[in-house]
Each structure stands twice: as C-alpha cells, then as structure tokens.
Amino acid sequence: xxxxxxxxxxxxxxxxxxxxxxxxxxxxxxxxxxxxxxxxxxxxxxxxxxxxxxxxxxxxxxxxxxxxxxxxxxxxxxxxxxxxxxxxxxxxxxxxxxxxxxxxxxxxxxxxxxxxxxxxxxxxxxxxxxxxxxxxxxxxxxxxxxxxxxxxxxxxxxxxxxxxxxxxxxxxxxxxxx
Ligand SMILES: CC(C)(COP(=O)(O)OP(=O)(O)OC[C@H]1O[C@@H](n2cnc3c(N)ncnc32)[C@H](O)[C@@H]1OP(=O)(O)O)[C@@H](O)C(=O)NCCC(=O)NCCS
Numbered sequence: 001x002x003x004x005x006x007x008x009x010x011x012x013x014x015x016x017x018x019x020x021x022x023x024x025x026x027x028x029x030x031x032x033x034x035x036x037x038x039x040x041x042x043x044x045x046x047x048x049x050x051x052x053x054x055x056x057x058x059x060x061x062x063x064x065x066x067x068x069x070x071x072x073x074x075x076x077x078x079x080x081x082x083x084x085x086x087x088x089x090x091x092x093x094x095x096x097x098x099x100x101x102x103x104x105x106x107x108x109x110x111x112x113x114x115x116x117x118x119x120x121x122x123x124x125x126x127x128x129x130x131x132x133x134x135x136x137x138x139x140x141x142x143x144x145x146x147x148x149x150x151x152x153x154x155x156x157x158x159x160x161x162x163x164x165x166x167x168x169x170x171x172x173x174x175x176x177x178x
Contacts, residue, residue: 001054001057001059001061001116003061003109003112003113003116004112005108005109005111005112006108007065007066007067007105007108008063008064008065008066008072008105008108008109008112009063009064009066010061010062010063010064010075010076010109010112010113011061011062011064012051012054012061012062013047013050013051013054013061013062014062017047017062017071018044018047020070020071020097021043021046021047021062021071021073021074022038022040022043022044022047023097024071024073024095024096024097025037025038025042025043025046025095026038026039026040026043027097027098029098030095030096030097030098033130033131033133033134033137033165034165035159035160035163035165050074053078053079056079057121058077058078058079058090058121059076059077059078060074060075060076060077060078060093061074061075061076061109061113062074063075063096063105063109065100071097072096072097072100072105072109073094073095073096073097073100074093074094074095075092075093075094075096075106075109075110075113076092076093076094076109076113077090077091077092077113077117077121077126078090078091078092078093080127082157082158083157084129084152084154084157084170085152085154086149086152086170088125088126088127088170088172089123089125090117090123090125090126090127091126091127091128091129092110092113092114092117092126092127092128093128094106094109094110094137094140101136104143106140107140107143107144110140110144111144114126114144114145114173117175118175118176118177119177122175122177123175124174124175124178125172125173125174125175126146126172126173126175127146127152127170127171127172127173128140128141128146128170128171128172129154129156129168129169129170129171130168130169131156131164131165131166131167131168131169132153132167132168132169133164133165138169138171141171142171144173145173146171146172146173147171147172147173148169148170148171149170149171149172150169152170152172153167153168153169153170154167154168154170155167155168156168
C-alpha cells in the first residue's frame with residue numbers, strides 16, 4: 001500500500017528505515033509527551049510491530065519526503081487493542097522527526113490516510129487520541145477535521161497510574177460516505 005500527497009510518499013516500511021526511525025523515537029524532545037524516549041531495543045520492537053501490521057492494511061506507514069527521500073517519521077492507522085470507554089476500533093497517529101515540524105507535513109499525510117480509511121477500507125469512523133498536554137498533536141487533529149469528544153476523554157490503560165501523560169483526550173471523525 002502506497003499513498004501519495006503533494007509533498008510526501010506514504011509507503012510500507014523498509015529495513016533502511018530502521019535506523020532513522022530509532023533516532024526519531026529515541027529523541028527526548030520528540031517523545032516529551034510519552035513516558036520516555038525509546039531505547040534502541042524498544043524502537044526495534046515498535047518498528048517490527050508496524051511491519052507486521054502492514055499485512056492487515058490498518059497500519060502506520062513510513063512518511064518520506066518526495067524531494068530527497070528522507071524519512072520524516074510515521075503516519076497512519078492502527079487497530080485499537082485495548083479498552084477505552086466509547087470502544088472505537090481504529091485510530092490515526094503521527095510521529096515526525098523534529099526537523100520536519102511546523103511545515104504541515106503531519107496533516108498532509110494524515111488527510112491521505114483518512115481518505116484511504118474512508119474510501120478504500122470503508123471504515124465507519126476513525127479516532128485519534130493523545131495526552132491532554134500534547135497541543136501540537138491536537139492541532140493536527142483539528143486541521144484534518146476531527147472533533148474533540150470531551151465525554152470520551154480517558155486514562156490510557158497501558159500507561160502507569162498517576163503518570164502525567166496518562167490522561168488522554170479523544171477526537172473523532174465519521175466517514176462522510178456513511
Ligand atoms: C504532532 C506532530 C506530528 C505535528 O506534526 P507537524 O507536521 O509539525 O504538524 P503542523 O505543521 O500542522 O503543526 C501542528 C502544530 O504543531 C506545533 N508546532 C509547529 N512547529 C513546532 C515546533 N517546531 N515545536 C513545537 N511545536 C510546533 C504548532 O502548535 C502547530 O500548530 P499551528 O500550525 O496551528 O501553529 C509533531 O509535532 C510531532 O511529531 N510531535 C512529536 C510526536 C508526537 O507527539 N506525536 C503525537 C503522539 S499522539
């Protein structure tokens with residue numbers, strides 16, 4: 001599966017992405033809204049999960065810059081494998097290297113993924129969630145037409161109780177074709 005936007009290619013992960021991906025998610029500033037920057041071992045495990053998900057079609061993709069082929073980071077869908085109150089099934093997410101922030105790349109890539117989700121996969125709805133203080137990510141959600149469902153805020157069950165990043169906000173968008 002490959003998607004194309006004006007400035008980006010969204011494509012399956014390749015082995016050459018492993019090192020730059022580890023550098024992105026190992027960066028403390030990039031990961032400041034997560035519990036911790038990922039060790040090389042954790043980054044490799046994350047990378048392997050994304051590669052395995054490629055088979056399902058509901059997957060994070062490698063976002064690559066058309067001009068020089070550099071890896072920006074990950075953008076794409078994922079199946080939700082834990083309980084959150086309104087029981088949504090599919091989420092969209094993004095993590096880009098710091099050098100690429102502020103240029104509208106995440107919303108550009110995410111719009112293509114949403115279009116794919118609604119027109120090819122025919123998903124009824126996609127949600128996105130992030131920790132309450134992650135305003136840049138919430139801006140991306142707003143830019144791509146997602147709307148916050150304040151009643152669906154939740155404490156992320158996979159994060160430690162009492163950790164500052166545990167409280168999450170949830171945004172949703174319904175398939176306009178449904
Ligand atoms: C969230 C993220 C993907 C946004 O990507 P992006 O391509 O920069 O998105 P945009 O260019 O549309 O910018 C979105 C917002 O990010 C913020 N932003 C932009 N440049 C920034 C910078 N250099 N430093 C901090 N925040 C910045 C602004 O609030 C911006 O909103 P605005 O356009 O209304 O000013 C990116 O910041 C990122 O990868 N962050 C770290 C990982 C992360 O938190 N992922 C989400 C986990 S749920």
